[in-house]
């Protein structure tokens with residue numbers, strides 16, 4: 001009788017888990033391990049970046065809108081703390097998959113392509129939104145290329 005731990009199905013399941021983006025980091029150590037990986041790929045090795053998981057709701061400083069992640073940085077020092085919200089089942093019903101690794105890449109891209117602190121004018125909010133759409137597209141492109149998955153992976157619909 002073959003060792004169950006080494007059965008084809010088990011090994012395949014393990015590999016599939018390994019080669020999919022992490023949905024929810026189990027602890028800060030796992031988050032920071034992924035953070036280092038993506039930090040290097042994004043040529044951010046001259047930055048000091050710390051990752052923190054939090055169960056407190058994160059919100060946009062300007063609009064108060066709820067956020068999945070937040071990048072608090074001092075550009076001149078090339079220092080940043082990235083906060084990722086740990087969902088308390090409140091993202092289960094969302095039509096877009098909640099994916100910590102994607103949010104992490106998005107927040108790291110903020111260190112790379114920083115948007116100047118947007119004001120509250122219509123033009124500033126519009127620019128902020130347009131920049132964020134591009135930034136999230138880039139984060140998804142990187143995740144899709146890394147894990148060889150399609151855009152449909154991000155959908156909870158169907």
Ligand SMILES: [Zn+2]
Nearest residue numbers: 106110132135
């Ligand atoms: Zn953002």
